[in-house]
Amino acid sequence: MIVEVLKKVYRVSKALWVKSPATHDIRSHLMHDTPRFRGEHTIDYETCIGCDACNKICPTHAITMKHLPFKKQNIVPEVNLSVCIFCGLCEDVCPTKPEKSIILSGGRYDMISGGWHQDQQDFWVHVDIPQSYIDERLEAEEATRVKKEMMAKKKEAQLHNEKEDKA
Amino acid sequence: MQTIQALFQDFSTLYIQEYKPTWLKVKLQNATDIVEVAKALQSNGLTVISTVSPTDFVEDNRIEMNYFFEDILTKRNCWVKVDIPREIEQCVIDSITPIFKGALWHEREAYSMFGVRFTNHPDLRPIIVSQDFYGKTPYRRDFDWAAHEADTLGNIQAIYEDFEQEQAQNETLLDSNSSQMILNWGPTHPASGPIRLKVHCDGEDILGIDPDIGFVWRALEHLVTKKDFVGAIVAVERLCFMDNINSMVGYCQAVEEIANVEISEFAKWMRVLLGEVSRISSHMMGMGNFYNSLGLHTAFMWNVDVREYFLDFLESYSGARIATAAIEPGGVRYTLEEGMLETLQKAIEKFDATKEEIRAIFVKNPTMKSRATTKGILSAQAIEEYSLCGIVARASGVKTDIRLDEPYAAYDQVQMDYVTQQGGSAADRLKMLFDEIEQSVAIVRQAKAHIVANIANGNFNPTKDHMVKVPKKLPKGEAISRVEWARGEVLMHLVTDEKATNPYRLKMKAPSFNHTMILGELLKGESLSDIPLIFGSLYICQGDLDR
Numbered sequence: 001m002i003v004e005v006l007k008k009v010y011r012v013s014k015a016l017w018v019k020s021p022a023t024h025d026i027r028s029h030l031m032h033d034t035p036r037f038r039g040e041h042t043i044d045y046e047t048c049i050g051c052d053a054c055n056k057i058c059p060t061h062a063i064t065m066k067h068l069p070f071k072k073q074n075i076v077p078e079v080n081l082s083v084c085i086f087c088g089l090c091e092d093v094c095p096t097k098p099e100k101s102i103i104l105s106g107g108r109y110d111m112i113s114g115g116w117h118q119d120q121q122d123f124w125v126h127v128d129i130p131q132s133y134i135d136e137r138l139e140a141e142e143a144t145r146v147k148k149e150m151m152a153k154k155k156e157a158q159l160h161n162e163k164e165d166k167a
Numbered sequence: 168m169q170t171i172q173a174l175f176q177d178f179s180t181l182y183i184q185e186y187k188p189t190w191l192k193v194k195l196q197n198a199t200d201i202v203e204v205a206k207a208l209q210s211n212g213l214t215v216i217s218t219v220s221p222t223d224f225v226e227d228n229r230i231e232m233n234y235f236f237e238d239i240l241t242k243r244n245c246w247v248k249v250d251i252p253r254e255i256e257q258c259v260i261d262s263i264t265p266i267f268k269g270a271l272w273h274e275r276e277a278y279s280m281f282g283v284r285f286t287n288h289p290d291l292r293p294i295i296v297s298q299d300f301y302g303k304t305p306y307r308r309d310f311d312w313a314a315h316e317a318d319t320l321g322n323i324q325a326i327y328e329d330f331e332q333e334q335a336q337n338e339t340l341l342d343s344n345s346s347q348m349i350l351n352w353g354p355t356h357p358a359s360g361p362i363r364l365k366v367h368c369d370g371e372d373i374l375g376i377d378p379d380i381g382f383v384w385r386a387l388e389h390l391v392t393k394k395d396f397v398g399a400i401v402a403v404e405r406l407c408f409m410d411n412i413n414s415m416v417g418y419c420q421a422v423e424e425i426a427n428v429e430i431s432e433f434a435k436w437m438r439v440l441l442g443e444v445s446r447i448s449s450h451m452m453g454m455g456n457f458y459n460s461l462g463l464h465t466a467f468m469w470n471v472d473v474r475e476y477f478l479d480f481l482e483s484y485s486g487a488r489i490a491t492a493a494i495e496p497g498g499v500r501y502t503l504e505e506g507m508l509e510t511l512q513k514a515i516e517k518f519d520a521t522k523e524e525i526r527a528i529f530v531k532n533p534t535m536k537s538r539a540t541t542k543g544i545l546s547a548q549a550i551e552e553y554s555l556c557g558i559v560a561r562a563s564g565v566k567t568d569i570r571l572d573e574p575y576a577a578y579d580q581v582q583m584d585y586v587t588q589q590g591g592s593a594a595d596r597l598k599m600l601f602d603e604i605e606q607s608v609a610i611v612r613q614a615k616a617h618i619v620a621n622i623a624n625g626n627f628n629p630t631k632d633h634m635v636k637v638p639k640k641l642p643k644g645e646a647i648s649r650v651e652w653a654r655g656e657v658l659m660h661l662v663t664d665e666k667a668t669n670p671y672r673l674k675m676k677a678p679s680f681n682h683t684m685i686l687g688e689l690l691k692g693e694s695l696s697d698i699p700l701i702f703g704s705l706y707i708c709q710g711d712l713d714r
Contacts, residue, residue, distance in 0.1 A: 032479045032510075036486035036501070059394055059401045087401045087492045092500070105486055 038086040039107025041125045048101040050075040054090035079125040174207045195249040205263040213238045214551040216267040218676035221281040225308045239567040262288035269554025272684045280306035295381035298329040358460035358699045360709045371694045376687040384713040391673045407710035409449035410653035412441045415494035420648035421661035422496040433632035434498030435577040440614040443607040449653035450600045453706045460703030476514035483507045497637040503629035539594035543701035557655020562599045563591030569651035593704035641667045654678040677711030
């Protein structure tokens with residue numbers, strides 16, 4: 001009796017040593033991997049010039065432009081992945097060089113299989129901009145504004161002087 | 168061509184132009200002449216009507232009707248245009264359906280979308296659209312979509328009430344001698360896809376079939392007008408995913424014709440290469456679907472296994488397996504890089520390794536043969552009568568293939584010939600699919616060798632030649648372009664306005680429309696169990712059926 005059971009246990013446990021005929025776990029490794037695979041977007045807020053081209057071409061209106069508190073280059077794209085059809089036209093029209101600001105080629109493919117989605121917000125590509133970057137940009141903007149003002153004042157004074165000289 | 172031109176001497180015309188080598192473009196003055204013109208054309212051998220396409224010109228207060236008559240054997244085609252008033256009450260024209268049976272559904276579609284009424288039409292009911300669109304004109308330029316969509320509840324109610332009413336009449340006559348009833352085949356039948364066949368039957372015998380279509384209507388022809396010329400490709404490719412490349416080729420050719428842009432030789436060959444790969448992947452699904460609808464899923468699995476290798480190539484090239492969006496006006500969208508053609512080579516090798524087995528088991532299958540060689544027979548005459556095309560036409564021995572009749576891309580340099588079968592039965596259509604896969608693989612080999620050789624000797628630059636710049640704003644104009652799609656002829660009729668940034672009107676004629684239209688004729692008198700067989704053999708896709 002016990003021998004029978006042991007035999008069965010031995011027979012079944014042999015499966016532990018046999019190599020699986022499956023070679024790939026496609027949840028983590030693709031059967032066919034290509035650098036052009038159109039997956040999740042990466043957005044570079046530092047190089048983005050805020051031209052709105054990706055938003056305009058998007059055939060499904062998956063892109064919304066997030067407003068930033070700057071005077072220039074004050075919008076940056078955010079993508080709703082549950083609306084996006086991954087056509088890649090946004091990457092095509094992005095004018096920044098040499099690296100495009102919005103890229104989906106080579107993006108992650110495990111959006112459904114990976115189990116990383118907790119709620120609807122996970123299907124968004126949000127742009128998280130650190131406060132330090134915002135402060136930096138604002139400071140730079142303020143500095144240029146002050147500089148411009150100073151220049152304008154100087155010019156005005158110069159003109160004024162010239163006029164007085166003529167008079 | 169001269170004989171056709173001579174025909175129009177009896178009618179008052181605004182202009183007669185030669186258009187492309189195989190087309191004659193005529194504008195009639197009087198809409199009342201259309202029936203006589205159709206009769207004259209038919210008696211001169213132009214026996215096929217490709218489609219009927221209205222274009223709505225709001226500012227001129229007219230609707231322009233376009234009729235595309237074709238002679239599928241001798242490559243003479245005629246494009247007839249005529250204006251009719253735009254007001255709903257006066258928007259009437261004589262139907263040509265009594266002369267060309269193939270126009271039956273095309274005129275119904277024009278009626279549903281543009282409100283054009285056809286007098287003497289035998290069956291002028293709305294098609295494709297659901298009940299909430301009845302009496303409305305969704306494709307007219309001034310249709311208020313927002314107002315329509317605002318009344319969602321009312322729309323659902325309309326659809327629901329109509330459905331209730333219809334189902335109440337399903338059981339028409341039930342007694343001990345006979346039991347006539349209407350059987351719903353689909354839209355959730357495992358073999359049907361999103362289509363509903365209202366089968367009028369007496370016991371097991373089919374009395375007639377009334378297909379109810381439009382379950383996946385996305386109004387693509389309207390969507391395209393909301394996008395720019397490049398963005399429109401994603402709507403065009405959704406005609407049907409199985410063969411998305413060739414539909415984009417058709418659209419892009421029309422844009423290039425209006426923009427007067429000549430694409431590079433490399434791009435032309437790439438279009439051939441990608442198009443054939445796409446055709447192979449579509450046919451593999453088609454073969455699988457044929458057996459799927461018969462209840463044998465092995466064929467589907469085996470074919471899909473081989474198909475994956477071809478999709479690998481599409482993915483290497485474009486970054487997507489199914490919705491590639493790989494053809495743009497001006498050429499092809501991506502550069503060709505080293506190693507991509509090796510992926511294709513792998514696919515061809517896989518096909519070569521498995522083809523004999525697939526042929527022996529599925530194409531020469533004796534059970535299938537005994538079942539399918541006597542069913543769904545279409546004669547060559549019926550092909551012309553109902554304006555059928557593609558593999559359905561070629562399975563009946565009709566030599567028609569746009570790749571040879573009106574060569575586009577680089578097909579004029581490709582060595583190929585008509586592939587036909589003589590029987591016209593369901594089994595012949597399955598054989599056609601496999602024969603065409605073999606033909607396509609041969610073309611892929613040619614195109615690949617040509618591209619490799621020309622890259623090696625420096626004629627092609629795969630990183631620069633793929634695109635020619637197409638201006639963002641197009642001049643006023645119109646063009647038609649035809650391609651041999653996996654399922655048959657796709658005709659794109661593109662109209663643009665002055666300084667256009669998006670299409671004014673794009674008519675997409677898709678082959679499944681006609682192939683579904685003849686289901687009733689084919690199945691009359693057969694038994695219920697033949698529906699999946701004949702439906703599966705016609706290679707219908709609901710994507711291009713509904714658009």
